[in-house]
Amino acid sequence: MKRAITITVNGQxxxxxxxxxxxxxxxxxxxxxxxxxxxxxSFEGVCGACTVHLDGVPVKSCLMxxxxxxxxxxxxxxxxxxxxxxxILQQSFTEHHALQCGYCTSGILMNATEFLQSNPSPSEDEIxxxxxxxxxxxxxxxxxxxxxxxxxxxxxxxxxxxxK
Amino acid sequence: xNAHIRNEGDWVGASVNRKEDRRLTTxxxxxxxxxxxxxxxxxxxxxxxxxxxxxxxxxxxxxRALKGVVAVxxxxxxxxxxxxxxxxxxxxxFAANYPDFWPLAVDKVKFHGEPVAAVIAxxxxxxxxxxxxxxxxxxxxxxxxxxxAALAEGAPIVHDGWASNEMFAMNYTGGGTPESxxxxxxKVDEALAAAAVVIRRRFRVHRCGxxxxxxxxxxxTWDDDGLTAWITTQRPHIDRLALSDVLEIPSDKxxxxxxxxxxxxxxxxxxxxxxxxxxxxxxxxxxxxxRWLETREEHLMxxxxxxxxxxxxxxxxxxxxxxxxxxxxxxxxxxxxxxxxYWGFVMPFFGAAVLxxxxxxxxxxxxxRVACTNKAVLxxxxxxxxxxxxxxxxxxxxxxxxxxxxDPADVRRRNLIAELPYTTATGVHHDSGDYAKVFDHLxxxxxxxxxxxxxxxxxxxxxxxxxxxSVGAELSGVSSxxxxxxxxxxxxxxxxxxxxxxxxxxVFEGDAPQGQGHETSMxxxxxxxxxxxxxxxSLTTGDTGTTPFGSGTIGARGGSYTVSAVANACxxxxxxxxxxxxxxxxxxxxxxxxxxxxxxxxxTADPTQGKNFAALAERIVMAPxxxxxxxxxxxxxxxxxxxxxxxLTFGAHAAIVEVDPExxxxxxxxxxxxxxxxTVINPIVVAGQVHGGVVQGLSNTMFEEFVxxxxxxxxxxxxxxxKIANAADMxxxxxxxxxxxxxxxxxxxxxxxxxxxxxxxxxxxxxAVCDALAPFGIEVNRLPLRPNTIWRLxxxxxxxxx
Numbered sequence: 017m018k019r020a021i022t023i024t025v026n027g028q029x030x031x032x033x034x035x036x037x038x039x040x041x042x043x044x045x046x047x048x049x050x051x052x053x054x055x056x057x058s059f060e061g062v063c064g065a066c067t068v069h070l071d072g073v074p075v076k077s078c079l080m081x082x083x084x085x086x087x088x089x090x091x092x093x094x095x096x097x098x099x100x101x102x103x104i105l106q107q108s109f110t111e112h113h114a115l116q117c118g119y120c121t122s123g124i125l126m127n128a129t130e131f132l133q134s135n136p137s138p139s140e141d142e143i144x145x146x147x148x149x150x151x152x153x154x155x156x157x158x159x160x161x162x163x164x165x166x167x168x169x170x171x172x173x174x175x176x177x178x179x180k
Numbered sequence: 181x182n183a184h185i186r187n188e189g190d191w192v193g194a195s196v197n198r199k200e201d202r203r204l205t206t207x208x209x210x211x212x213x214x215x216x217x218x219x220x221x222x223x224x225x226x227x228x229x230x231x232x233x234x235x236x237x238x239x240x241x242x243x244r245a246l247k248g249v250v251a252v253x254x255x256x257x258x259x260x261x262x263x264x265x266x267x268x269x270x271x272x273x274f275a276a277n278y279p280d281f282w283p284l285a286v287d288k289v290k291f292h293g294e295p296v297a298a299v300i301a302x303x304x305x306x307x308x309x310x311x312x313x314x315x316x317x318x319x320x321x322x323x324x325x326x327x328x329a330a331l332a333e334g335a336p337i338v339h340d341g342w343a344s345n346e347m348f349a350m351n352y353t354g355g356g357t358p359e360s361x362x363x364x365x366x367k368v369d370e371a372l373a374a375a376a377v378v379i380r381r382r383f384r385v386h387r388c389g390x391x392x393x394x395x396x397x398x399x400x401t402w403d404d405d406g407l408t409a410w411i412t413t414q415r416p417h418i419d420r421l422a423l424s425d426v427l428e429i430p431s432d433k434x435x436x437x438x439x440x441x442x443x444x445x446x447x448x449x450x451x452x453x454x455x456x457x458x459x460x461x462x463x464x465x466x467x468x469x470x471r472w473l474e475t476r477e478e479h480l481m482x483x484x485x486x487x488x489x490x491x492x493x494x495x496x497x498x499x500x501x502x503x504x505x506x507x508x509x510x511x512x513x514x515x516x517x518x519x520x521x522y523w524g525f526v527m528p529f530f531g532a533a534v535l536x537x538x539x540x541x542x543x544x545x546x547x548x549r550v551a552c553t554n555k556a557v558l559x560x561x562x563x564x565x566x567x568x569x570x571x572x573x574x575x576x577x578x579x580x581x582x583x584x585x586x587d588p589a590d591v592r593r594r595n596l597i598a599e600l601p602y603t604t605a606t607g608v609h610h611d612s613g614d615y616a617k618v619f620d621h622l623x624x625x626x627x628x629x630x631x632x633x634x635x636x637x638x639x640x641x642x643x644x645x646x647x648x649x650s651v652g653a654e655l656s657g658v659s660s661x662x663x664x665x666x667x668x669x670x671x672x673x674x675x676x677x678x679x680x681x682x683x684x685x686x687v688f689e690g691d692a693p694q695g696q697g698h699e700t701s702m703x704x705x706x707x708x709x710x711x712x713x714x715x716x717x718s719l720t721t722g723d724t725g726t727t728p729f730g731s732g733t734i735g736a737r738g739g740s741y742t743v744s745a746v747a748n749a750c751x752x753x754x755x756x757x758x759x760x761x762x763x764x765x766x767x768x769x770x771x772x773x774x775x776x777x778x779x780x781x782x783x784t785a786d787p788t789q790g791k792n793f794a795a796l797a798e799r800i801v802m803a804p805x806x807x808x809x810x811x812x813x814x815x816x817x818x819x820x821x822x823x824x825x826x827x828l829t830f831g832a833h834a835a836i837v838e839v840d841p842e843x844x845x846x847x848x849x850x851x852x853x854x855x856x857x858x859t860v861i862n863p864i865v866v867a868g869q870v871h872g873g874v875v876q877g878l879s880n881t882m883f884e885e886f887v888x889x890x891x892x893x894x895x896x897x898x899x900x901x902x903k904i905a906n907a908a909d910m911x912x913x914x915x916x917x918x919x920x921x922x923x924x925x926x927x928x929x930x931x932x933x934x935x936x937x938x939x940x941x942x943x944x945x946x947x948a949v950c951d952a953l954a955p956f957g958i959e960v961n962r963l964p965l966r967p968n969t970i971w972r973l974x975x976x977x978x979x980x981x982x
Contacts, residue, residue, distance in 0.1 A: 045214075051211075052206070054213075056393040057476040058477040058899075060899060063393060065393060094208075096205075096206070102205065109201065109205050110197050110201040112864075113201075113865060113868050115205065117392070117393070117394065117695025118695065119393045119443030119695075120443075121204055125205065144908040145907075147908065148907065150906070151904050152907075153391065153393045153444050154695050155868055155872050156870075156910065157871075157875065157906075158867075158868075158871040159864075159868055159871065
């Protein structure tokens, strides 16, 4: 069974005929070829590598069907940098060596981007708690936590600039 | 070069942001699953639901009939089409029983998850539908999942035709004949009998591993050029030779490409596995690209499983805690043992061989027996084989200290190797450094004296805090002297460095990194040598069509062997460039009179006389006229680095915990590592290796466990059940390397690191928990270390006191 769906991804509209059973993550990776979203578990929602934003809310794209995203707006890791300029969080990740193999990184960036919007000045414990839906096997999380902390401080400074 | 003092333009020793990270933070990485070829067919394995059973029949009719299915194959189909294993290139130089096997089970299945059939279809969804339609009739056989039961008389035999399940056995220290072994054992008996104190314990380390976040995969095409295979692998050049042998394709017709980006491996992607063989074979048979993308469930059922050892240890010491003799009768559970290169047993073999590493224990009696069982084969995991052995020995040393009422840190330090070089009873060469200094730095970092005072105060208040130590002397690359016997492969590090006419430098490395940051570290070294910027250096890895032969990214070879080959290649090219400069300037001199700095090559004595690096490169490559007599044109250099002696990297770990004796729940308060990494190329990358390695070790110790039930059913094939530490489970790991010193055996003074980091972790943590609970007198000698096991031990202790 196929269905026509329209999904806006990183601001661009995609009209596609897809199987009802196609997972959203497979739609992103295989249908529209945005391979920055990764799969690390058996579609059980544990590893978090496939995290994307659905209308601004982080979701695990392996736990959704593409047809469920019909008419909705998605942001993937490819949508974080603007005009080739890394987001404050992405930049902070590169400066803190918050990634090694990079496989989990997309999901963590998507999760943490939204987390810093909802909690602009988090404590370290809050940062760690916010990451329980993402497994990183390389870094031991130390540099990831540091990168998110730095990004929070820089985002606060940016907001202060804008307020002035 | 001192790692801690940096001058302008010094790239070695600088925390340079990684070159890899822009693409990896923007979703532009190119991992295995991201590579697509139009028209690719997808292969899905049908895996055994039984742990041990005869295959009575396989009905593939319904699967074949499904629309979109191209082929269904079974073991019976392929056993006549391709050679099975073993094949020499992936067999170590050890006497052992090597089971015959094919990519798909033939006649019988030996573990839950073994590939039995494969479906090839137009897409993965269809292939999975068809796989569910393959009907297999099994005749169950008795199952053996316990290593000691497997070695007992009358046990079910895993491999047809074998007299027992013993795959490998070794006496490391007995001299090789029955008489010499008996005499040696008597000597150890006597020393133990004469010792002031003897500790005899059984240490059990469970089955767990390293489980990279990216699963495995293989994709192959077949055309006039032969076979091209993209494989998630740490060893593309070895895979190429092995595929050539197994598929009987001339090696010049086989190209293996490890993707530039790999989502972690930690050893798991080093073996020559069955699945890529079948993918390559089917691409040839069908004449179309074929791809297999492993699911997490398959991964957890069939690979990433390591440790799983028992060590029966006796250590005797004098009253000061100085160890006079050691005996270890080790046993390992190898699963079915069907895996190229390692065959499961190479890890426990190595673990027992490095049991006494870092310690001066000259009189040892060390033996191991490795059993096949109805479980998945052991596959390599960071702290290769050594994780369990280190736990056993460093726990035993704490028990010894407790018996003697001496601080475990003192007993440990008293037994560290004091004078280097040193060769252990099992023949492991320890090259250089100052182990005591690195260990003393650790006790300073944790303020051991201050901690003991705080501990006494806390106990008076009813709080139970404890500290635990452990050490490691782990691989810093693997020399040919070791690797040829262990894996039938060379240990040299290989690299090609090419300076192009624009002054840009290309480096080619035959290994296949998986997140270690080679693009950055190698670029830093090249930039340092040539006096250019790391941005002007690019690295190509993993493609057997373009890179020099190397045995793979294993055993912390990057920072020891491979980087040394890169440095030596740069130095050879510098000598050539300097010679041309002197020749062109008509100046008498030797290459060492010439400096490379800030993008220029010039006379050190007169910096005005020189040339831009790029201009000199262009002159040599593009205008090779009037070169010094006998000199060839071009600026390509390939170097094969072999250290003069095998090298190790020493580290010491401390854990500080607080335990609630009511519940057994413990909290890690601090975790500190003090290491000798030699000259550090990129401190932030090095810190990342330590953080990640320690957390893997903690996760293994506290959470991860592969569980098989009595029928051999694997109960932990999802990440829901196979629990891996998350950020909230962990704390900030502290990494220190300032007590280290330059390694005298490498051109940069660097050592390899990363591989062995998890090794000291389980003993450090367990020693800390036991130290905290010292008033209760409990001993934890088996892993995993969990609140419920601690609670149970406390209850049993209380009950026995009645």
